[in-house]
Amino acid sequence: MAKQVRLTLKMLADELGLSTCTVSRVLNGKGQQYRIAEKTMQRVLEHAHERGFSPNLVARGLRMKQTQAVGLVLPDLSNTFFAKIARSVANVANQNKFTLEVCDSQDSIDLEIEVLSLLRNRQVDGLIICPVGIDSEHLRILESGAPPAVLVDRYFPNLRLPYVASDNAGGAEAATRHLVEHGHRKIVCLQGLPNTITNVHRLDGFRRVLQVNKIRFRNYMIAGGGFTIESGYQATRKLLEQGHSFTALLTLNNLIALGALKALHEARLNVPEDVSLVTFDTIEGVDFFSSPLTTVSQSPRKIGERAAIMLFDLIYDRGGQDRGGQAVEQIHLPTRLTNRQSVRKLPV
Amino acid sequence: MAKQVRLTLKMLADELGLSTCTVSRVLNGKGQQYRIAEKTMQRVLEHAHERGFSPNLVARGLRMKQTQAVGLVLPDLSNTFFAKIARSVANVANQNKFTLEVCDSQDSIDLEIEVLSLLRNRQVDGLIICPVGIDSEHLRILESGAPPAVLVDRYFPNLRLPYVASDNAGGAEAATRHLVEHGHRKIVCLQGLPNTITNVHRLDGFRRVLQVNKIRFRNYMIAGGGFTIESGYQATRKLLEQGHSFTALLTLNNLIALGALKALHEARLNVPEDVSLVTFDTIEGVDFFSSPLTTVSQSPRKIGERAAIMLFDLIYDRGGQDRGGQAVEQIHLPTRLTNRQSVRKLPV
DNA sequence: TTGAAAGCGTTACCAT
DNA sequence: ATGGTAACGCTTTCAA
Numbered sequence: 081m082a083k084q085v086r087l088t089l090k091m092l093a094d095e096l097g098l099s100t101c102t103v104s105r106v107l108n109g110k111g112q113q114y115r116i117a118e119k120t121m122q123r124v125l126e127h128a129h130e131r132g133f134s135p136n137l138v139a140r141g142l143r144m145k146q147t148q149a150v151g152l153v154l155p156d157l158s159n160t161f162f163a164k165i166a167r168s169v170a171n172v173a174n175q176n177k178f179t180l181e182v183c184d185s186q187d188s189i190d191l192e193i194e195v196l197s198l199l200r201n202r203q204v205d206g207l208i209i210c211p212v213g214i215d216s217e218h219l220r221i222l223e224s225g226a227p228p229a230v231l232v233d234r235y236f237p238n239l240r241l242p243y244v245a246s247d248n249a250g251g252a253e254a255a256t257r258h259l260v261e262h263g264h265r266k267i268v269c270l271q272g273l274p275n276t277i278t279n280v281h282r283l284d285g286f287r288r289v290l291q292v293n294k295i296r297f298r299n300y301m302i303a304g305g306g307f308t309i310e311s312g313y314q315a316t317r318k319l320l321e322q323g324h325s326f327t328a329l330l331t332l333n334n335l336i337a338l339g340a341l342k343a344l345h346e347a348r349l350n351v352p353e354d355v356s357l358v359t360f361d362t363i364e365g366v367d368f369f370s371s372p373l374t375t376v377s378q379s380p381r382k383i384g385e386r387a388a389i390m391l392f393d394l395i396y397d398r399g400g401q402d403r404g405g406q407a408v409e410q411i412h413l414p415t416r417l418t419n420r421q422s423v424r425k426l427p428v
Numbered sequence: 429m430a431k432q433v434r435l436t437l438k439m440l441a442d443e444l445g446l447s448t449c450t451v452s453r454v455l456n457g458k459g460q461q462y463r464i465a466e467k468t469m470q471r472v473l474e475h476a477h478e479r480g481f482s483p484n485l486v487a488r489g490l491r492m493k494q495t496q497a498v499g500l501v502l503p504d505l506s507n508t509f510f511a512k513i514a515r516s517v518a519n520v521a522n523q524n525k526f527t528l529e530v531c532d533s534q535d536s537i538d539l540e541i542e543v544l545s546l547l548r549n550r551q552v553d554g555l556i557i558c559p560v561g562i563d564s565e566h567l568r569i570l571e572s573g574a575p576p577a578v579l580v581d582r583y584f585p586n587l588r589l590p591y592v593a594s595d596n597a598g599g600a601e602a603a604t605r606h607l608v609e610h611g612h613r614k615i616v617c618l619q620g621l622p623n624t625i626t627n628v629h630r631l632d633g634f635r636r637v638l639q640v641n642k643i644r645f646r647n648y649m650i651a652g653g654g655f656t657i658e659s660g661y662q663a664t665r666k667l668l669e670q671g672h673s674f675t676a677l678l679t680l681n682n683l684i685a686l687g688a689l690k691a692l693h694e695a696r697l698n699v700p701e702d703v704s705l706v707t708f709d710t711i712e713g714v715d716f717f718s719s720p721l722t723t724v725s726q727s728p729r730k731i732g733e734r735a736a737i738m739l740f741d742l743i744y745d746r747g748g749q750d751r752g753g754q755a756v757e758q759i760h761l762p763t764r765l766t767n768r769q770s771v772r773k774l775p776v
Numbered sequence: 777t778t779g780a781a782a783g784c785g786t787t788a789c790c791a792t
Numbered sequence: 793a794t795g796g797t798a799a800c801g802c803t804t805t806c807a808a
Contacts, residue, residue: 099778099779100779138550157515369713437787449794
């Protein structure tokens, strides 16, 4: 199987009777700048096109010390939320003639560390990361700005890294307020992974609204402990078994909601007649649920897009990311409450 | 901003008072093979670890003419189906110490062509592609096997390329049979993009079962023309407006189903009381729909995994992909019908 | 207006 | 048991 040889710049130059550097210049649009004869340029361009030449980007990457590639690390590519982030990042990257190298950390800190080092060894020009957990030491090195990195969705307050996330506290407040305004006082928040910033902020918002409305916080009001279907399911089952008389559930992401729904369903409890429910994130086809869910939705598309744009600003050195500077851009995008009637108005 | 210099093999060698090639050998585990002194190896390994050295993969890629990267081209990363494919491909790739370069062709043939050439210029060692449409000329070049490529989900019979897809005809047959066995004879199939192999095979299966059951095919029995929510919605609306008296719908993917559901809902028609429905693909949370849908589901995870494994076989030259050979592996994975009671039993 | 040559960080051939 | 040197394919400095 004779590995067919790719056309190289040198071959092209030989065919043209020119030096590689002349050809390189023309092909990179630096013909004017180097005052290469109009005629020569024509000849080169034409021939290159004819022979279908395109440069070896690996060689170029080595020489220029930049690969035109960015890395993206996500905890679960099969979750629509992250998939949408991936899509918008990919599109922005491609628009910039960059390639996107995607890794799925499978919610494992070890894998995250591993792929991160893999990507860095591959000399990516930038990194977008949705860090998996609560440990952040391995991200410290990114504070140096080489390569530039932007965090999405989750971040660490003690890390001087730019990020794009949702206004989680605000979203939780809106959701909780919605419940309270409908007369609910016995609300259980099914949380995600404790100590992640996302979870912390959402809980903050939740408690704040309780407090403002003089609802005494009790321990049973926070249950669960993971952003998974399983966690939502188990937590809800346990609540029901223990006979807590809550009237409403606030689930901190789509998966937890699905799990809770399953448990409620098994217990023959209906939403919103028996239990009211508000959840973070949307669910595909939620409009066709037997009771469509009221949601606090984020915009993963915008998160990804914004993060990618920030990253390219850093890569192209717009926006002054010098590490001494104070300007580490940190963004909280607004969330939106969509009322789909999964909250019952309680009698006063 | 002084770009901090990365540690190179040469620096390491200098520090050790050895030549780069010795260090390189040790680090690549070829110490034994080249009979490098046990002591030296120790020294090298230790020092490298101490200094946290890791090789520049771009340079290595150039030198070795292989980048340890594979490309993945998908029409829409935000569709769970493709996202799941992406995830499993990414995982297999990472297990093999490869990186995955993902591109979203946004269902545009032009973009597909563009990213394909981008990926090839980046010298990826292999390609997995879910081609967007009906044109395949730009894929012809991949028949040469350099770089090796595997198609997923969609493919072209006139192209000698390996692929992994679902048994679409079989799936459609199962679905249609299910409907017929429940007494339905006025069935409308809401198709996807005409002329794509996926669509063609599903229609084949559909018609075959009609024929076997002596149900005369009529034109209104195939409607729509795209794998999108919009297409499903519009087609269903039109059907209703025109007053065709169908009793069942077979939708050829999840998005079409969602669109059809929306139209039915607006017309205050219920599933399955007024209209029965079976759809290809699953939908997140379909179990909680007011009427859960009976589905013919594929396994995107398996498709991706299988394709990735096939690709690595080709890359590592297992499985003899020499282009003279007859063995272009083409696989149809089985589908599964999950009955969720969205088909009503009609009186005889 | 063009070219020679160095260099990016590796690996591999051929010496010693 | 180890090292010198070329080579991978490109860009860029300096020279002509």
